């Protein structure tokens with residue numbers, strides 16, 4: 035059996051996205067900036083894709099800019115807001131402790147330029163309190179950036195409320211919606227979003243393609259110099275086949291949201307109930323306001339990497355945090371932010387399931403994790419110390 039349960043890292047491209055990509059590459063190969071017919075046909079594909087993406091988020095096509103993915107969109111949104119702020123003498127940015135590194139590292143760079151960065155903390159479930167954002171905003175604040183859904187623990191943040199506060203205070207609001215697009219209904223108007231980043235490979239589109247929504251009237255800063263593509267805001271010949279495939283994938287996933295959410299939530303909650311029965315385990319993140327396919331647990335006495343390798347032997351593809359941090363020995367900044375001590379933050383498991391998961395696969399995942407956790411604990415000196423009372427347990431034997 036082979037079960038792919040790492041959809042938060044990336045998703046398998048849908049057949050229609052693959053077909054669209056190949057068809058466009060084969061038939062509409064022109065450069066959209068070329069004036070002759072073949073070029074203009076590619077431009078039509080590009081502009082149709084822009085319309086489709088805009089429809090999915092309830093904005094105008096003129097408010098969509100294509101990028102190379104979520105990281106570039108995050109970088110461009112934050113740098114643009116920083117430059118707007120700078121001109122008005124505002125050099126303060128508010129964000130949170132659980133953002134993706136595409137946001138956190140961009141903020142670090144701006145800090146070195148003299149910006150003041152306030153990272154608001156989250157509660158033990160990973161939820162940002164809008165009142166804390168409100169309290170962090172000052173007269174100097176140029177931008178608030180809060181992610182829509184956390185990529186590790188799946189917590190859905192109160193985006194509309196935070197957006198409303200930003201509107202009232204006259205501060206720009208950006209959200210990294212890379213883990214939300216195609217999973218959760220997004221309406222940039224009713225959710226008060228000024229800028230938003232998305233990435234195609236998280237919703238069954240291709241890798242290396244993304245989009246940035248920017249509310250009309252907000253001037254973007256060009257972070258890739260070059261030609262006049264994307265209305266002069268992003269140099270470089272557009273990835274027409276990838277963009278067309280992204281639009282098709284996004285439309286399908288957005289239309290499927292009502293039907294697939296119920297399926298995913300049922301499967302997710304079955305796995306959560308099963309894994310909760312493993313002694314001294316604890317669910318990370320919210321149960322209710324949680325991404326429909328996300329499961330994230332800490333197990334006492336377990337080292338995350340060994341858990342992943344043994345699950346791989348059993349045919350289960352999972353992750354111990356974000357794909358970008360695997361390979362690093364540092365515990366996840368998100369787990370530390372929700373108050374998990376270092377020793378358990380190393381022993382986390384993230385499963386991000388797809389809607390096609392079967393009952394058999396659900397049972398197999400639960401059984402396999404139980405077996406692997408018990409096997410690893412049997413060999414762990416750390417677990418031995420817990421068993422013999424030399425160390426104290428952190429979690430309850432069984433969490434409610």
Ligand SMILES: Cc1ncc(COP(=O)(O)O)c(C=O)c1O
Pocket residue numbers: 042043102103104105106108134136181183184185210212213233234242243244356357
């Ligand atoms: C929340 C979040 N933001 C940004 C990114 C980066 O997106 P991309 O891989 O398209 O650069 C990711 C990818 O894991 C993510 O999960």
